[in-house]
Amino acid sequence: MLVFLILVALIAGGVAYYFWSKQQARQALLAAPLSDQQRRLIDAQVPILQKVPQDLRAKLEGKINLFLDQVEFIGCDGLDVTEDMQMSIAAQACLLVVNTELWYDNLTTILIYPSAFKSRQSRHSGYVVTEKEIVRTGESWNRGPVILSWAHSQRGAMNDHDGQNVVFHEFAHQIDDLTGSANGVPVLSANQSFSEWEAAFLTAYDAHVQAVEMGRPTVIDPYGAEGHEEFFAVSVEVFFERPKALRNSDPEVYKQLSKLFHLDPAQWH
Numbered sequence: 001m002l003v004f005l006i007l008v009a010l011i012a013g014g015v016a017y018y019f020w021s022k023q024q025a026r027q028a029l030l031a032a033p034l035s036d037q038q039r040r041l042i043d044a045q046v047p048i049l050q051k052v053p054q055d056l057r058a059k060l061e062g063k064i065n066l067f068l069d070q071v072e073f074i075g076c077d078g079l080d081v082t083e084d085m086q087m088s089i090a091a092q093a094c095l096l097v098v099n100t101e102l103w104y105d106n107l108t109t110i111l112i113y114p115s116a117f118k119s120r121q122s123r124h125s126g127y128v129v130t131e132k133e134i135v136r137t138g139e140s141w142n143r144g145p146v147i148l149s150w151a152h153s154q155r156g157a158m159n160d161h162d163g164q165n166v167v168f169h170e171f172a173h174q175i176d177d178l179t180g181s182a183n184g185v186p187v188l189s190a191n192q193s194f195s196e197w198e199a200a201f202l203t204a205y206d207a208h209v210q211a212v213e214m215g216r217p218t219v220i221d222p223y224g225a226e227g228h229e230e231f232f233a234v235s236v237e238v239f240f241e242r243p244k245a246l247r248n249s250d251p252e253v254y255k256q257l258s259k260l261f262h263l264d265p266a267q268w269h
Contacts, residue, residue, distance in 0.1 A: 029069055030062035038064075038087060045088040048160035048240065049095070051268040056098050063094040067104070076113045085112060085150055088157055092167040095240065096175065099262040102187065104174050109145035116149050138166040140173035142182070163242040164221065172236035176229055184228030192259050200252035205231045219249040240265055 034042070042064070043049055052060065067090045075081040089110060097103060119136045137152040148166060156165035176182040184205075188197060204220075205228060211218050212225040220238055224231035238246045239257045243266035247254040258264050 026066060029065040032062060032065050033058065034061045034064065041084060041087050042091040045084055045154070046091045046095075046157045046160075048157075049091060051265070052095070052098075053268065060091070060094055060098045063098060064090045067094050070104075071107060071110055073110050073112060076111050076117070079112055079114045079150065081112055085153075089148065089153060089167055092153075092157055092165070093171045096168065096171055096236065096261065100189070100260075102175055102178065104171070105178070106143040107146065107174060111145050111147045112150050112153075113148070115151040117147070119147075138170040140170040140177070140182070142177055144174075146170050146174065160241055163219070163238040163245070165237045165241055168237045168240055169233045172233040173229065175236075176232055182229045184232040186232070186260065189259055189262065192256065197256050200256045201228070201231070204235075204250045204253045219245045220253075243268075 039061075049060070064087070068086060071090070073081045073086050073089070089112075093104070116135050116137050119134055119139060136147075137149040139147040141147075148170065152166045156167060173182050176184065176186045178187050179185065184201060185194070185197060188194065205224070208218060208220055208231060209225045212222045218224075219242065220231070221234040224234040235246070235250075235253055235257060239254065239261075243254070243264075246257075247266050254266070
């Protein structure tokens, strides 16, 4: 019996040490700065970072370190993944969560294609299942992976004021999916209520769908009319890249996203 108890204690101690050392490694990564070369690289690849307030830069760099340690980047269709690609994608993904406790817990792999790629989509209608091949610039899967076109990821990062950014879009889906289902309602912050989120987003979504159907111009990309989850993702794109336009056109959506991310990019210079 004594031997059994000692064995149990040793196993419990080993498990506790494993999780303690893992947490220590995580904290070390979050506290570590980027090198000067890495800073120059992300500032050149992701111009929007030059607007980020200085007090958030250390947090951003730590989260980029954690992201790069956690995620494996795999090139597809013969693409050789470079440090530029990894740093650009990591910086954009981490900007979304720079000032929150949200994290991409389930993500371990990012697949990168040179350009747009083909994907098979299944549709169910009763007992009938139809499949078709569509061309995509990005995809986000439940519990990963994220799949990206590098050409479109780079273009979206370099043009930081058009409201279109495929990396922001796909990682918004990853954030949305942290609840277990990507449905346009992510894990809300402590200062938010579901009723306020629902009122803001349902009202804006219905108005957006109506505007798209009538052919009226919208600040939020028309693709948002495809569903609540897509409306959330394209709203995130605009929140970061055209924040003042979103605040003017959909102030309640802007307010909820500002609470979710603990950021106010309309005030960035």
